[in-house]
Amino acid sequence: PKMDAGGFRLGTNLCIALPGLRWLLWLWLVAGCFGAFYFPGMVPVSYCEKRSQTGFCRSLIDVYVHSLYSVESAVTYEYESFDFCQDDLKKTPPETLGQILFGKQITSSPYKFSFKKEETCRKVCVKSYTAQNKDQMNKLAFLKNRIMQNYYHSWVIDNMPMIWCHDMEDGEEYCTLGFPIGCFNIPGDKLKGPCLSELKNYTLYPFNHVDITITYHRESDTNWNFARLVSSTIEPKSYKHSDENDLTCSGPPMEIPEEDTNTLNVIYTYSVKFEESQNAKWTSRWDYILETISDNNSFFLVLALCGLVVIIILKSICQRSTKYNHVSYMHARRQQHFRWRMVQRNIFRPPENGMLLSVFLGQGAQVFIMTFLSLFLAVIAFLTPADLSALMTCAVVLWALLGILGGYVSAKMYKIYCFLLMLFTVPSPYPRFLRIVFTDLLTMNLILWLEESSVAVSFGTLIRTIVLWFGISVPLTFLGIIFGKKVNMKEMPRQNFKRSFFTKPAVNIILGSLLPFACIFIQFSCILSNIWSPYIYYPSNFLFLLFTILLIFCSEVTVMLDHFHLYAEDGDWWWKSFLSSSFTSAYIFIYAIYYFTKLQVTSIETTILYFGYIIIAVLISLLFTGNFFPFCGISLHFFDCFFCFTEAF
Template sequence: MGVKNSLQAFVVLLYMSCCSSFYLPGLAPVSFCREGNSTDNCKSRIELFVNRLDSVESVLPYEYDAFDFCKDENERRPSENLGQVLFGERIESSPYKFYFNKNQTCKMICSKVYQPKVNTQLEFIKKGIQLNYQHHWIVDNMPVTWCYDVEEGQKFCSPGFPIGCAVAPDGRVKDACVISSEFNKKDTFYLFNHVDITITYHSGNGENWDGARLVAARLVPKSYKHPSKDNLNCEAHPMEIPQELTSKLEVIYSYSVTFRENNTIKWASRWDYILESMPHTNIQWFSIMNSLVIVLFLSGMVAMIMLRTLHKDIARYNQIDSSEDAQEEFGWKLVHGDIFRPPKKGMLLSVFLGQGTQIFIMTFITLFLACLGFLSPANRGALMTCSVVLWVLLGTPAGYVSARLYKTFGGEKWKTNVLMTALLCPGIIFADFFVMNIILWEKGSSAAIPFGTLVAILAMWFGISVPLTFLGAYFGFKERSIEHPVRTNQIPRQIPVQSFFTKPLPGIIMGGILPFGCIFIQLFFILNSIWSHQMYYMFGFLFLVFIILLITCSEATILLCYFHLCAEDYHWWWRSFLTSGFTAVYLFIYAVHYFFSKLQITGTASTILYFGYTIIMFLIFFLFTGTIGFFACYWFVKKIYSVVKVD
């Protein structure tokens, strides 16, 4: 009876835990009260955290401490997930601490003194100003934004603000120096050593929770040359850093904070003012409509082939009884004895398809979870963490698909197949990633992955992914070979001379144009989020474009595959993979165009890093799109030859 009661109690507790409400990890609201009224559920102290500093002119991010800013005496780092480490985020506590609803004006944080002799720290700050490095601050898991006016009276809220600005020797004002006419001295750097912080809160009146909740955090960077530590002046002239330091320079950092009540903004929608200031929603809808038109066009073409041309051909072929008529056969029917002849380099093709299947499932699940809100920008690093964990756990389908296809191709080197599936593509990506990491280590960048994390990634790869790949391959080789609807002749049929458009290379090049046309606008925003440090949140659009990409790759590959079969060219295995996989080549070309036309990246290291990471993106996208096209074409070929009568 005791065991039975314990089991019943466990079931009840499990049921209660399943039915209770929950917040997504890292997204639970925090209530704040005035100083002296704090409780376990209501805090009075507000902490400001700082993240890495980055720039649109350099791929190298740096930690906050690298620039000799004010440090927290009791510095601590919140726990970071795998995605944050891989993205190079380095969040740490700061000396900016204040109490809820307690306004403060021109309060000093710390001071730094630089001597006229060679000072590497000051030179590093000046280099950061020259490359327009940006602060990224966080309050209550929400970015502290800098909102400023742009063209047509619109306001743009950036999740970062610059270290400072500079005026060139010729008097040309650069970057943020345009915000004030006081920044006018030639060949001079101006340091933003003061911030006016405004925190907006919802008081909680009429709500079912105690205390107030923060709904916005904005700041305005300022530059003041304070007379001394004991005599701060937040209306003084800007803090100038000359090109050549001839005397002692003292930099005093300060801040002001103001609290404002606004009960019209709900806590759940506190990110809206940041996202709404980012344009391009209309462009997104235009991209979707453009992609849908392409899909409808391809669907009409495929439907015409399937319902009219193909149906007519099958009916005519199946009505042939006399041998004289049989000699008049032409087109795709003539190659039925060679259509399922194993391809050359079948081992490599099966490995690519196994890895492509793994990437496809990983991408689908990740985007689906992102649409549900589990991978929102507020949950930092969750997107990359989810992708890496899913990839590691999906070794089984990769091994199964690779082994099953390799066995169908008549391959016998099963050990080599399994090892290549588990190690080839991940090994290329890891080698590229490791080389990039060496460059980041040498430059002292915060994006450099710690050695312990690299060991952890290798442990996940060899300890989880590789065994799961072997398990999937075991079941794949255990299954029977895939049966095909027609037999393969012993002697290969000679392929007639092909026209220009039915030759392999032109067909492959044409095959990637339409899928790329469906994604290139979305690709622009993705590249902006990666290299221009803009916030990406339109996962609904991205998932819709993902589905459109699947359909477009499938239909374009089927269409070209049918044309090639009609030209009596039965080498469709590799061609179907490369036709849709060539979309990745257009992606790489667009990334090159983006680098030279949109970015202002300078320096050899940053250029190598950009193209190194672009190659990783190219390889993943090549495997992904190639696999889609292959399986679509494989289904199409089996479908049409399964209804043809073969004597």
């Protein structure tokens, strides 16, 4: 809509109304072009047999281990915390900030193979536990407790996780990014896998043997000496070895007695074999690992909802345009001129708590750009699935550097409706939000520290993170505030309008935010499952596409609801536009509570950690503008309405 001297003129241009579609198509094409190019920060490694080893290939295959995790607990432990076989020549790659924050410590293991050299029942080490040794009994008790809590190993070969596939009772095969350290057989448990029905109930079985299958692909038809690894699978087993000098890897499984005995020997062994694949290639090896669900259903659901909103907006505008064409021209001109002039008086009326709103908008813009760039780098494979902690590192660095954007947006919006900018006034609400997040993180870190978890952030890392925020993000925020320009507004009297049921703020906020949550519901459920369970899920391409579509959809919903408010002569739109999409975080929190009831969580520590992370996610979702882990927020949709109304008035 445009207001000129002659009155109100209505126009509908689909290209102007939906400019985001052009950007969506452009980004889609760019992502498709980059899809054929893979630069994850590492080069492929060529392997060959030991007798053919040269400077261009290697024969030794190292196995690295991550921290151990559980589907029943949020506490992770380092590999060294368990009394497993350790590498004499321990090698620990340099850790990034994302690995430290994620607790993804990685170290070398004693499992080392030679390319194409198959081994059968090879001994790794022997662990002995005697009742007279208190330290050994404590290690055994720790192992027994972690087996009962269903902890998993996480091994890596050639920057690629080892996969464990097992059958479920429904006949389906499920693959996970790790394998359990043992089995505690419970009657009626759905998992068949290594816990077979013929095992004793309520008995602990440690997995002291693994069968490893490594699949490779020849580099070229002309050079058959070089090969590259494309996949690796592992199958844990339990064997009661009677003689460590005569290992057969057969017979009954090994039991851990409930009562302490004189001596308990646990012999760890492995078998490895190599298989050649003619179809799988190194460049596409992640395609054989990654698993996604029915993304097409979610995609078409989002498109259908977007189309529905567009139809509602266009139909509403066209009906009103037709109605005013049927009345006298002069009467319609005077009526429309009067009604929109009344709305124009209040369209830029300073809202209540304007300072808080400006801070939310600034931080929301900061989070949006950070999320967009992180997802885009993941789509073009710059952030590889082999190291998910790189995503955290990228997000933290981008958040610090984008402080200038948050400060600029906050200052710009604050000065538009508050007439005057004071340098230290705009950032004053920032500590309110950060105080909540920082207190939450410190509480969870204290719990993790008491549990001796590998996820616990050390004091040095905490200091470095604070320095990163105060040394980079805060100065850039003030720099962005300085770049803001002063805009003077006139004082206008506020009008009180009678609202219908569907134009009441509570109704608009609850119903308006329900539609965006319907778009992200399926993906949000999958991401929660991915965070809490070892199942494979890395849909970066689809998440980026859904991020863009959901951005357009939330913008359409916000503009549509504010259009209805303006048509009802209600110019108090600031907070309504903000909350119409941000209330999606309430639905996210409600679903997170429902998801928690489906988990097998019994400890208080895990409950506190779960809801601690969820609270941070919900707070971020208040500021978030788009779809990530996938959350929907508001500040960009607010700017859609703001720019739309600026053009109109």
